[in-house]
Amino acid sequence: xxxxxxxxxxxxxxxxRIEQTLLEGEAxxxxxxxxxxxxxxxxxRRQTPMADGCRSLAEWVTGRLDVAPxxxxxxxxxxxxxxxxxxxxxxxxxxxxxxANLDAxxxxxxxxxxxxxxxxxxxxxxxxxxxxxxxxxxxxxxGMRWADALWAISLDTLTGSDGxxxxxxxPLVSAFVNASAAAATNGEAGVTVEAGPQLGPAALQGxxxxxxxxxxxxxxxxxxxxxxxxxxxxxxxxxxxxxxRDGAACTIEGCTSRYRLQIHHITSWADGGHTDPADLTTVCxxxxxxxxxxxxxxxxxxxxxx
Numbered sequence: 001x002x003x004x005x006x007x008x009x010x011x012x013x014x015x016x017r018i019e020q021t022l023l024e025g026e027a028x029x030x031x032x033x034x035x036x037x038x039x040x041x042x043x044x045r046r047q048t049p050m051a052d053g054c055r056s057l058a059e060w061v062t063g064r065l066d067v068a069p070x071x072x073x074x075x076x077x078x079x080x081x082x083x084x085x086x087x088x089x090x091x092x093x094x095x096x097x098x099x100a101n102l103d104a105x106x107x108x109x110x111x112x113x114x115x116x117x118x119x120x121x122x123x124x125x126x127x128x129x130x131x132x133x134x135x136x137x138x139x140x141x142x143g144m145r146w147a148d149a150l151w152a153i154s155l156d157t158l159t160g161s162d163g164x165x166x167x168x169x170x171p172l173v174s175a176f177v178n179a180s181a182a183a184a185t186n187g188e189a190g191v192t193v194e195a196g197p198q199l200g201p202a203a204l205q206g207x208x209x210x211x212x213x214x215x216x217x218x219x220x221x222x223x224x225x226x227x228x229x230x231x232x233x234x235x236x237x238x239x240x241x242x243x244x245r246d247g248a249a250c251t252i253e254g255c256t257s258r259y260r261l262q263i264h265h266i267t268s269w270a271d272g273g274h275t276d277p278a279d280l281t282t283v284c285x286x287x288x289x290x291x292x293x294x295x296x297x298x299x300x301x302x303x304x305x306x
Contacts, residue, residue, distance in 0.1 A: 053142035055122070082115075090114045109150075125149045133250075133257045133284065135291045148290055155260065155285070234263045234275060246282035252291070260285035264292065 010018070040061060043049070049060035061067065096111035113121060128149035134140070140148070156162055234242075242263050250257055264283045267273030283292065291297040 051143070087114070124153065128153055131257075131259060132286045132290075133252075133255050135287075135295060135297065138291070138295045148286065151289075152259070152285065234280070238275070238277070238280075239263050242277060242280050243282055245277070249282065250284040250287055251281045252283060252287045252297075255284060255287060257284040257286060262288045264288055 013021070040057070043060070044057050049055075049057050052060060052064075054060040054063065090112075091114045093112050094114055094117065096109065096113075098107060098109050100107050125146045126149075129142075129145040132145070132148055132152065243261065248258065248261065249255075250261065261282055261284055263280050265273045265275070266279050266281055273279050287297070
């Protein structure tokens with residue numbers, strides 16, 4: 001058998017026997033390769049490469065199996081036959097599902113897109129992700145960067161801007177507060193946004209930093225008791241003054257992003273902070289919502305407020 005050749009003195013084999021052994025070995029290799037291809041197709045069906053942050057199935061095969069890009073397995077992975085029927089089937093199966101978990105504290109997105117639409121989506125997410133800074137204290141995977149990019153693209157759509165202007169503001173947020181539940185849990189329960197999720201303390205602090213907020217108090221059963229006025233947490237005049245003081249740039253050391261510049265309370269309201277220049281600083285959207293209110297970055301800004 002071909003697998004036993006390693007223990008045989010090949011100089012004693014006849015030429016016919018060598019040829020026969022080579023053919024037997026090739027048959028074994030072909031069988032193993034066919035089994036691998038079935039497994040690779042299943043990996044592709046499960047979209048495992050995307051979940052692992054790879055750009056393609058071929059990239060996943062190259063990295064996971066530690067094989068060269070020009071090997072037979074990688075080449076076969078790139079060489080799927082696509083019939084007109086398969087294209088139509090892919091188009092008809094297109095869908096996206098966005099689903100919240102039971103307490104709406106997180107959301108799951110999954111779906112299927114035809115080839116061109118999928119490529120457009122990936123290129124758009126990569127392009128947006130490349131414009132966002134990195135947080136060196138919490139290096140993100142490609143999937144995390146895509147999540148941040150999708151969030152940013154959604155904000156751009158809702159506000160009708162690309163976030164480059166210093167006059168760009170966050171959209172209106174209507175917050176409903178069950179006073180008894182919120183007070184009893186220090187804000188960990190009882191706060192929701194309009195037709196949307198329950199908010200935790202970090203998300204609420206992010207909104208209260210530089211948002212356009214409308215607050216309504218409710219009973220335990222959700223019946224509105226009183227409505228507050230729509231107001232910006234940071235008055236426009238004060239916001240312009242802080243932006244001018246900070247040079248209309250993010251004050252986190254080393255950051256050059258001007259995307260959706262926002263005013264951040266250095267000491268949050270919950271911790272006794274105030275809306276005055278000494279407690280306010282300018283940060284880009286990424287550092288505000290991803291690094292500070294997401295990862296809990298507490299590094300001081302790169303300036304000394306007057």
